[in-house]
Amino acid sequence: MSPVSSPTVSAPAPAVPAAPQPTAPRGDAHRLAATASPGRLTALLRRHVGTLSIAALLIVTGTVSIATPGGGTPGASFDVREMLLSLVRVDDPLALVVVLALALVVCVAAEAVMGTRRLLAAFFGGGLVVGVLGRVLAAFEENVIPVVPLNAPPTAGAPPLAALLTVALAASCFAAPRWRRRVRLIGVVFAVTLFLYAASAGDMYALIALPVGAGAGLLMGGTRSAGVLRSSRSEQRVLLAALTVVFAVGPVVATVWGSGAGLLSVYGWLSYDPLASTGGTVCAIGSDAAPCALPLRDYAELQPWAGWIAALPQVVLLIAAWGILRGRRGALHLAVAMNLLTVVAMTAVIALTETDTLRQLADARSGYAAIDVWQTLLGMVVGALLPLAAALVLIRFRSAAQIASAPAVRRRFVATLAIAAGGTLVLAVFGILTFSSGFRPWPSLPAVLATLPLRLLPPSLLxxxxLSFVPVTVEAQATWYLLPLAFWVVVIGATVRFVVGSRATAGAPDRERAQALLAAGSGDTLAHMTLWEGNSYWLAADVEAAIAYRVRGRFAVTLGGPFGPDRDDPALAAAFVDFCEERGWTPVFYSVDDADRARLAFLGWHELRVAEEASLDPQTWMPTGKKRQDVRTATNRAEREGVTAEWTRWSAVSVVARAQIRDISEAWVADKTIPEMEFTLGSTDQLADPAVRLLLARDAHDRIVAFTSWIPVHRDGAVAGYALDVMRRREGAMNGVMEFLIGRAVEQLRADGMTVMSLSGSPLARHDAVDDGDRSSIERGLDVLSALLEPAYGFRSLATFKKKFQPEFSPLWMVSPDPALLPAIGVALVRCYIPGLTLRGAVQLTAALRRSRETISA
Incomplete structure (x- = not known):
């Protein structure tokens, strides 16, 4: 639970100078200047001897290959020398530039984490193993399953890209959990996409490089992954967006770079216009109404550019992927819908396509590839099953995208699609009947209506x-091709407004109003959290105040008390209760302080202590006295070890620093038994808020070893202080680094003239001991819940940690109508903290918590 305040616009933001530190702050400019010195540059080159060696070999061998085309093409033998040369051979100037850039990026990062010897061993030794395995598999494919080729015939050795993939996967074994997962995800996505969609000569090697690289990393001393790591919702969104991008980009890869031999090369085949011009006649191979005369002579697609219309639905998927990355639930639903539409379309193609048609198409399009009929049919089946699997994965992890779309935006999106579809179909009927003489055969009205839904599909997917008729004249072809093009352009525009629009999320105008009220008035220490996504707002009609809440089941659970210039108005609580009762909700005032508790006393409701907040006065607090010895010890140790503090904000830190912060956070989440919680508990999702401040701890090597985030507390239209929100440290960080950071935070707030500093609330914990005889059965039940959650979240340990600073403790309360409702309210609170939790998930979560508790007890 973190006390907070709203991102203020009118109130002057506190200055962001570096907190008082024992050493001068080391900013990016300072670090760059230091790196630019000749000595540092020499040391840098020495640390990357392996990278420079590989880059030099690529340049020399690539230059020779380009200068002598065809002179160094390897054969199909197991020649070790040729296999080693293939690892650094590139025959195209543009490809050489791309490969060289990738080599510098991959090898520099790999050499930094696993050293020069391991880098060279992975590149050349691992690449050689990949080459040998590739030749073995190629021989198996050629001799055992020749009728179902999976890729174009491979060359004698693995190409540079396969060797770089081997290096990346080997280096992932030495990386932090978050980067280990991301490197492997990128590698798998890259290799599988190329193998399934493009299937060029070297793509089999890229696929083989994945297990070879991972195995090489383990053999060289890397870390074995401990099962499936739990991910934060932010990381889950990255993975889901990547999955969506694969299915958006794959068909384009099959069309532009595909060899026609991959399992999903069928997508490239579907990018061809089914209409042909042969012998001066417009026809469609396989159509009973407008067949192409055999034998096919002078075959040519009627409109070769028509295949690019089929790329427009992929653009919709790319936009949906962006929305998933930003947590938009509507974008995830849109991605599910697009994948399911692909399933339906591929199923229809499978049902309608005949093998004779495929054979004729293969003969006619010999310039593209000699498509094997059975491989194409298998590709269609796989092409239908994989989008279905993607849709199921998106549905399974839909809780990662929690930001709902505004109802008005949803209605406008659906209305736009309906109007566009209806308009397209009406124009199609009008155009076909108007230019009916331009079609072959003449289209009757029943035939037009029977095929009318096809007018919404990209023409190459028909x-x-x-096809019961085909366009012959220019006017008929304009009706045929331009209408679906216009429809999908409108769909893309509507998708951008639906997903990307700044006011596209639910409650966006209310949130803007709530932010203005908080910036102009006051709030409790939780008030800034009300501006986080997921909250709804009750805005008082006659006064300047608001209450944030979440509806779970039949309960409307508030996040703290009222906020705004008129937050003390005694009529607010009664008005909010009336608002809830009119909608059939039971109001629950959650995490309210003593002042709000007193204002709610007239209701006569049940009160339950649910947390304790620890507060300091930065103007008077000093790290003196025996009980604050730990703070002084931590500060002194930080000075000896060169650990410094940096008071900043997310927008001011470098990309490298952001990656380090996320690494620390992901490692913290992966270590937890339960999913990342929210509501009154922050995460890295909120760090980008411009009102949030960061306090970073950097070690002597300038690496971030711990961080804390601080949210503003508003008093009378100004920021009066800050409240601690997220607090996470790197494994192996200096003991006492958090005590050091909080001590520095006090100094910073004192220097900025702040009068409020909160260490936030500790849920289900209290600093004073109470005799069991003086506690109700409900309070004893909360103790049991606290003990159950302790191994996962450590609320009690957190409360004990805060005692080191000798703060003032004040209770936070839950005020509800009837104690008999507490079990149901507890379920609603769990759903607030862990959105998307199902009954099955709750049972599994409880079992995991019990196992964690038993393990610690043992």
Whole structure:
């Protein structure tokens, strides 16, 4: 639970100078200047001898290969020399530039984490193993399953990209959990996409490089992954967005770079216009109404550019991927819908396409690839099953995207699609009937209506067998091609407004109003959290105040008390209760302080102590006295070890620093038994808020070893102080680093003239001991829950930690109508903290918590 305040616009933001430190702050400019010195540059080059060696070999061998085309093409033998040369051979100037850039990025990062010897061993030794395995698999494919080729015939050795993938996967074994997962995800996505969609000569090697690289990393001393690591919701969104991007980009890869031999090369085949011009006649191979005369002579697609219309739905998927990355629930639903539409379309193609048609198409398009009929049919089946699997994965992890779309935006999106579809179909009927003489055969009204839904599909996706007439004249072809093009352009525009619009999320105008009220008035220490996504707002009609709440089941759970210039108005509580009762909700005032508790006393409701907040006065607090010895010890140790503090904000830190912060956070989440919680508990999702401040701890090597985030507390229209929100440290960080950071935070707030500093609330914990005989059965039940959660979240340990600073403790309360409702309210609170938790998930969570408790007890 973190006390907070709203991102203020009108109130002057506190200055962001570096907190008083024992050494001068080391900013990015300072670090760059230091790196630029000749000695540092020499040391840098020495640390990357392996990278420079590989880059030099790529340049020399690539230059020779380009200068002598065809002179160094390897054969199909197991020649070790040729296999080693293939690892650094590139025959195209543009490809050489791309490969060289990738080599510098991959090898520099890999050499930094696993050293020069391991880098060279992974690149050349691992690359050689990949080459040998590739030749073995190629021989198996050629001799055992020749009728179902999976890729174009491979060359004698693995290409540079496969060697770089081997290096990346080997280096991932030496990386932090978050980067280990991301490197492997990128590698798998890259290799699998190329193998399934493009299937060029070297793509089999890229696929083989994945297990070879991971195995090499383990053999060289890397870390074995401990099962499936728990991810934060932010990381889950990254993974889901990456999955969506694969299915958006894959068909384009199959079309532009595909060899036609991959399992999903069928997508490249579907990018061809099914209409042909042969012998001066417009026809469709496989169509009963407008067949192409055999044998096919002078075959040519009627409109080769028509295949690019099929890329427009992929643009919709890319936009949806961006929305998923930003946590937009509507974008996730849109990605699910697009994948399911792909399933339906591929199923229809499978049902309608005949093998004779495929054979004729393979003969006619010999310039593209000799498509094997059975491989194409298998590709269609796989092409239908994989989007279905992607849709199921998106549905399974839908809780990672929690930001709902505004109802008005949803209605406008649906209305736009409906109007666009209706308008397209009406224009299609009008155009076809108007220019009916331009079609072959003449389209009757029943035939037009029977095929009318096909007018919404990109023309290249139309199965030839479903075409009962084809366009011949320019006017007819304009009706045929331009209407679906216009429809999908409108769909893309509507998708951008639906997903990307700044006011597209639910409650965006109310949130803006709530932010203005908080900036102009006051709030409790939780008030800034009300501006986080997921909250709804009750805005008082006659006064300047608001209450944030979340509806779970039949309960409306508030996040703290009222905020705004008129937050003390005694009529607010009664008005909010009436508002809830009109909608059939039971109001629950959660995490309210003593002042709000007193204002709610007239209701006569049940009161339950749910947390304790620890507060300091930065103007008077000093790290003196025996009980604050730990703070002084931590500060002194930080000075000896060169650990410094940096008071900053997310927008001011470098990309490298952001990556380090996320690494620390992901390692923290992966170590937890339960999912990352929210509501009154912050995460890295809120760090980008411009009102949030960061206090970073950097070691002597300038690496971030711990961080804390601080949210503003408003008093009378100004920021009066800050409240601690997120507090996380790197494994192996200096003991006492958190005590050091909080001590520095006090100094910073004192220097900025702040009068309020909160160490936030500790849920289900209290600093004073109370005899069991003086406690109710409900309070004893909360103790049991606290003990159950302790191994996962350490609320009690957190409360004990805060005692080191000798703060003032004040209770936070839950005020509800009837104690008999407490079990149901407890379920609603759990759903506030862990959105998307199902009954099955709750049972599994309880079992995991019990196991954690038993393990610690043992």
């Amino acid at each position: 199965p030839s067998e479903a």
